[in-house]
Amino acid sequence: MRTQSKKTIIHPGKQPLAEAIQEFWDYRDLLWMLTMRQVSVRYKQTAIGIVWVLLQPLAAMAIFTIIFGYFAKLATDGLPYAIFVYSALVLWTLFSEGLSRAGTSLIADEKLITKVYFPRLIIPLAAVGSAWIDFAIALVVLLPLTYLYGLRPTWSLLLLPIAMLVTMVLSAGVGMLLAALNVKYRDFQYTVPFLIQIWLYASPVVYSSSIVPESIRPFYYLNPMAGLIELSRFAVTGQGSIPWMGLGLSVGVAIAFFLLGSTVFRHIERSFADVI
Secondary structure, three states, rough: OOOOOOOOOOOOOOOHHHHHHHHHHHHHHHHHHHHHHHHHHHOOOOOOOOOOHHHHHHHHHEEEHHHHHHHHHOOOOOOHHHHHHHHHHHHHHHHHHHHHHHHHHHHHEEEEEEHOOEEEEEEHHHHHHHHHHHHHHHHHHHHHHHHHHOOOOOOOHHHHHHHHHHHHHHHHHHHHHHHHHHHOOOOOHHHHHHHHHHHHHHOOOOOOHHHOOOOHHHHOOOOEHHHHHHHHHHHHHHHOOOOOHHHHHHHHHHHHHHHHHHHHHHHOOOOHHHHH
């Protein structure tokens, strides 16, 4: 008489939020390791290494200064155009690089996902964390540049970490959303560069938000990078005032994107290993 062996099939379940947070905390060392790996791999076997981090915003600053500063003569609220645009580019680069790396991070780490278990949320967050290293390096040029143009740091510089933190929350939220969708629909890997390019010109990087009519400015500030870039300019230069309305909307939208991105990510996460 033939006996049938029992089989146990384990299906991925929906993990409670508290349990997911605790698990993520238990794997915090892995988050740091993956962040450092992203940094080392990015500049491995390059001739000038992290100098590339400085060249990107500096080259963009030079081009924008010539085109929009000297030729177009856009309003800069009384600031030297180089400082006006570079103080925005440093924060914008943090956002765009974090979003770009996070959006494609799951595809890049396909083999890691299919071979070993760990909280998948660590991968896009490590990608955003690696962009913070670039941001810190770019500040090395920004602060001496302000002295070169006769500006001196004030107490407002203490607000820069707030702009940085909210920008990383926003970048992580949108990045998690795109990363999860990119696993199921590879069309999104082509969407990311296009989205970043459109978002750049929808944000006050090369122009001042003062040119936006007062009547539609609340709608304009629904772009969370608008208020964050204005806060970054104020923090670096100490000129103007804190954009309270823009900052409030930026924080709200950034948190909303983070909650949406993490929710969608956790919902699709259970099928990553099957469809990636």
